[in-house]
Amino acid sequence: xxxxxxxxxxxxxxxxxxxxxxxxxxxxxxxxxxxxxxxxxxxxxxxxxxxxxxxxxxxxxxxxxxxxxxxxxxxxxxxxxxxxxxxxxxxxxxxxxxxxxxxxxxxxxxxxxxxxxxxxxxxxxxxxxxxxxxxxxxxxxxxxxxxxxxxxxxxxxxxxxxxxxxxxxxxxxxxxxxxxxxxxxxxxxxxxxxxxxxxxxxxxxxxxxxxxxxxxxxxxxxxxxxxxxxxxxxxxxxxxxxxxxxxxxxxxxxxxxxxxxxxxxxxxxxxxxxxxxxxxxxxxxxxxxxxxxxxxxxxxxxxxxxxxxxxxxxxxxxxxxxxxxxxxxxxxxxxxxxxxxxxxxxxxxxxxxxxxxxxxxxxxxxxxxxxxxxxxxxxxxxxxxxxxxxxxxxxxxxxxxxxxxxxxxxxxxxxxxxxxxxxxxxxxxxxxxxxxxxxxxxxxxxxxxxxxxxxxxxxxxxxxxxxxxxxxxxxxxxxxxxxxxxxxxxxxxxxxxxxxxxxxxxxxxxxxxxxxxxxxxxxx
Amino acid sequence: xxxxxxxxxxxxxxxxxxxxxxxxxxxxxxxxxxxxxxxxxxxxxxxxxxxxxxxxxxxxxxxxxxxxxxxxxxxxxxxxxxxxxxxxxxxxxxxxxxxxxxxxxxxxxxxxxxxxxxxxxxxxxxxxxxxxxxxxxxxxxxxxxxxxxxxxxxxxxxxxxxxxxxxxxxxxxxxxxxxxxxxxxxxxxxxxxxxxxxxxxxxxxxxxxxxxxxxxxxxxxxxxxxxxxxxxxxxxxxxxxxxxxxxxxxxxxxxxxxxxxxxxxxxxxxxxxxxxxxxxxxxxxxxxxxxxxxxxxxxxxxxxxxxxxxxxxxxxxxxxxxxxxxxxxxxxxxxxxxxx
Numbered sequence: 003x004x005x006x007x008x009x010x011x012x013x014x015x016x017x018x019x020x021x022x023x024x025x026x027x028x029x030x031x032x033x034x035x036x037x038x039x040x041x042x043x044x045x046x047x048x049x050x051x052x053x054x055x056x057x058x059x060x061x062x063x064x065x066x067x068x069x070x071x072x073x074x075x076x077x078x079x080x081x082x083x084x085x086x087x088x089x090x091x092x093x094x095x096x097x098x099x100x101x102x103x104x105x106x107x108x109x110x111x112x113x114x115x116x117x118x119x120x121x122x123x124x125x126x127x128x129x130x131x132x133x134x135x136x137x138x139x140x141x142x143x144x145x146x147x148x149x150x151x152x153x154x155x156x157x158x159x160x161x162x163x164x165x166x167x168x169x170x171x172x173x174x175x176x177x178x179x180x181x182x183x184x185x186x187x188x189x190x191x192x193x194x195x196x197x198x199x200x201x202x203x204x205x206x207x208x209x210x211x212x213x214x215x216x217x218x219x220x221x222x223x224x225x226x227x228x229x230x231x232x233x234x235x236x237x238x239x240x241x242x243x244x245x246x247x248x249x250x251x252x253x254x255x256x257x258x259x260x261x262x263x264x265x266x267x268x269x270x271x272x273x274x275x276x277x278x279x280x281x282x283x284x285x286x287x288x289x290x291x292x293x294x295x296x297x298x299x300x301x302x303x304x305x306x307x308x309x310x311x312x313x314x315x316x317x318x319x320x321x322x323x324x325x326x327x328x329x330x331x332x333x334x335x336x337x338x339x340x341x342x343x344x345x346x347x348x349x350x351x352x353x354x355x356x357x358x359x360x361x362x363x364x365x366x367x368x369x370x371x372x373x374x375x376x377x378x379x380x381x382x383x384x385x386x387x388x389x390x391x392x393x394x395x396x397x398x399x400x401x402x403x404x405x406x407x408x409x410x411x412x413x414x415x416x417x418x419x420x421x422x423x424x425x426x427x428x429x430x431x432x433x434x435x436x437x438x439x440x441x442x443x444x445x446x447x448x449x450x451x452x453x454x455x456x457x458x459x460x461x462x463x464x465x466x467x468x469x470x471x472x473x474x475x476x477x478x479x480x481x482x483x484x485x486x487x488x489x490x491x492x493x494x495x496x497x498x499x500x501x502x503x504x505x506x507x508x509x510x511x512x513x514x515x516x517x518x519x520x521x522x523x524x525x526x
Numbered sequence: 527x528x529x530x531x532x533x534x535x536x537x538x539x540x541x542x543x544x545x546x547x548x549x550x551x552x553x554x555x556x557x558x559x560x561x562x563x564x565x566x567x568x569x570x571x572x573x574x575x576x577x578x579x580x581x582x583x584x585x586x587x588x589x590x591x592x593x594x595x596x597x598x599x600x601x602x603x604x605x606x607x608x609x610x611x612x613x614x615x616x617x618x619x620x621x622x623x624x625x626x627x628x629x630x631x632x633x634x635x636x637x638x639x640x641x642x643x644x645x646x647x648x649x650x651x652x653x654x655x656x657x658x659x660x661x662x663x664x665x666x667x668x669x670x671x672x673x674x675x676x677x678x679x680x681x682x683x684x685x686x687x688x689x690x691x692x693x694x695x696x697x698x699x700x701x702x703x704x705x706x707x708x709x710x711x712x713x714x715x716x717x718x719x720x721x722x723x724x725x726x727x728x729x730x731x732x733x734x735x736x737x738x739x740x741x742x743x744x745x746x747x748x749x750x751x752x753x754x755x756x757x758x759x760x761x762x763x764x765x766x767x768x769x770x771x772x773x774x775x776x777x778x779x780x781x782x783x784x785x786x787x788x789x790x791x792x793x794x795x796x797x798x799x800x801x802x803x804x805x806x807x808x809x810x811x812x813x814x815x816x817x818x819x820x821x822x823x824x825x826x827x828x829x830x831x832x833x834x835x836x837x838x839x840x841x842x843x844x845x846x847x848x849x850x851x852x853x854x855x856x857x858x859x860x861x862x863x864x865x866x
Contacts, residue, residue: 065628079606090599098596101589110582117578463607465675499862506860
């Protein structure tokens with residue numbers, strides 16, 4: 003592997019990893035804010051417990067997002083210095099604004115929320131979680147503006163060989179960003195919904211298994227209490243789980259609808275902005291209208307600039323045209339039509355320029371790795387759809403107040419937490435890999451500024467050796483693997499501990515409280 | 527004079543100053559976890575003096591990095607790619623440190639807590655040293671070619687300024703943290719911290735002062751003599767007050783020393799943002815490394831609104847958590863017991 007390939011693996015791995023934590027932070031943050039608001043409004047104990055329990059899991063996850071986020075910012079300069087030089091004038095601005103206007107707010111206010119339970123007036127304390135979680139959504143907007151500019155560079159001119167911003171309004175209202183933002187945010191809420199659903203299901207099932215909750219002849223729940231296993235398996239405990247479960251299922255279903263609608267809008271832009279990505283998503287060699295359900299090829303034949311060995315096994319006629327053009331007849335261009343167009347427009351070979359390193363003068367392959375784009379696209383849709391169906395089924399199964407007494411469904415519910423996470427990752431891998439060989443994709447249909455593009459091969463740091471890049475890749479991958487185990491172990495421990503894990507005061511005797519009122523309500 | 531690039535050069539200096547001032551004491555507290563705290567209770571007191579604020583402090587680093595990317599892409603690209611290996615270590619350090627802050631208290635055994643303490647200690651040390659080395663090299667020069675790329679191997683950047691800058695920030699963080707503990711705790715910790723500050727303050731501040739003097743001499747900067755003089759004055763003031771045990775004034779003195787020192791360093795380096803040690807013609811300067819006036823103007827408007835706001839709510843946070851943290855305030859540790 004050379005520097006470029008290592009740098010790409012590193013960016014891919016660190017970004018996908020970072021984005022395991024981010025959606026849960028975004029989705030769960032606002033959910034916790036809503037729970038605390040419900041407590042503030044109604045004064046009901048179950049909402050306080052929900053806030054504390056989900057808030058605890060939120061924080062265990064949040065810190066990993068913070069820790070891995072710094073890598074994201076640093077590696078543009080470290081591993082992609084030519085990219086940074088070329089795009090800095092445009093791309094740097096949203097990143098700097100993210101830090102100054104959003105991430106500061108999120109970090110500082112979250113500190114206030116965590117430690118402020120007994121230091122702030124209730125109303126202000128409630129405001130801190132709202133501001134922090136809204137800031138995380140604001141943060142996502144800035145990052146997606148930056149990413150969308152790589153997919154669809156607008157508001158920009160090339161001056162002295164670098165991209166310069168000429169229209170900030172265009173950059174910050176990029177139509178790609180405006181559809182990617184809801185898609186990503188709904189995707190994040192789908193993750194939070196699945197998380198609430200899976201964990202609450204697990205607890206309700208355990209209550210049934212322990213004989214605490216039973217059902218009557220009509221299948222309706224009879225809520226019980228357990229005095230032996232600690233105070234937190236009382237009737238309030240039941241309320242926490244059933245409400246969390248049903249909120250989670252509802253959030254997951256609504257999110258899926260949002261994801262689907264915004265995804266549809268995205269596909270329609272993609273067909274104009276990056277037609278090759280759409281063709282590669284379908285493994286469509288020839289023009290057509292059908293959405294492929296299964297295509298096969300001899301995989302090792304790929305890598306070349308050809309698309310002749312893909313055989314469509316089964317496709318739904320008209321569906322691709324609907325996705326792209328809202329009708330069933332307009333043909334969507336296939337790879338074999340697009341390749342000559344790209345070659346004519348951008349050349350068949352990379353320029354013989356030292357900035358391309360070893361790749362200077364080599365042939366350009368405009369075809370993304372189709373196995374990745376094709377299956378990435380399908381995995382995203384399948385996992386997203388499955389989550390939505392599962393959420394609907396969950397609502398139906400729990401309509402009489404509790405979960406069925408079935409170990410297997412309970413396991414499926416817990417496993418289902420991974421589905422929306424996987425869907426998010428698959429979608430991002432698809433859209434980023436589908437942009438190749440460009441790091442900044444050209445705009446074929448927008449005359450005037452279509453010189454704004456950059457090949458990934460030109461973006462990597464020329465001064466950094468493969469050895470250095472490999473060192474950081476190995477270091478980060480091992481640390482990330484280790485920390486993922488730590489995070490998951492902690493999450494499981496806190497989940498198994500139930501509400502008491504986040505509210506130790508439930509275990510203690512509340513009567514002898516007066517003597518140590520000075521003790522911090524929360525401390526590291 | 528390029529007005530907007532100069533303004534942004536100043537703003538980036540302000541961001542680094544803000545970062546070193548704020549994260550200075552939480553990096554220092556991190557290093558004191560293994561060297562100063564006597565027992566588990568004291569370690570938890572230390573941790574909780576910075577608990578609510580360290581994450582917000584760290585955002586100054588992220589903002590400084592992102593602002594450099596936006597305002598001086600060439601500076602950002604050359605500096606970060608040239609220092610690839612040390613910055614990788616800084617990232618590893620910051621990752622472990624952040625996670626350890628949050629996860630330490632969730633450990634069930636003292637052995638695991640001890641492991642996280644090492645992560646906090648080493649993470650704080652490596653991050654402080656690395657950031658110091660990076661800033662020292664940025665103000666004294668790196669082996670860059672005409673394109674701004676490193677000439678030489680992965681360690682071609684290494685020289686005595688890297689060591690001096692690293693030491694300067696580590697030592698400053700330690701003394702700053704001790705002064706901070708004087709304001710934030712009571713009892714044994716407070717008393718011992720005060721004694722250490724009085725004894726070690728001049729030694730701890732010498733490397734940073736030496737770095738500032740070196741940059742001023744290298745650039746023969748007359749203007750920078752003013753902030754340099756202020757820094758030396760603040761050092762003497764802080765030392766004098768430390769011997770009289772005026773904790774608040776010591777802390778203020780240290781802050782003025784740091785900010786004046788950073789001002790002297792950046793003023794002397796101006797208009798270079800990153801000199802090349804290969805050829806002065808390859809120097810990155812405020813004019814040849816900056817973004818366009820359009821972008822800088824946009825960013826200036828955002829900063830004019832955003833930075834005061836950040837300062838306001840961050841200051842409010844320190845006000846909310848102004849109470850001293852003592853051993854009596856630390857709740858008992860609770861192990862999480864599975865109910866299912």
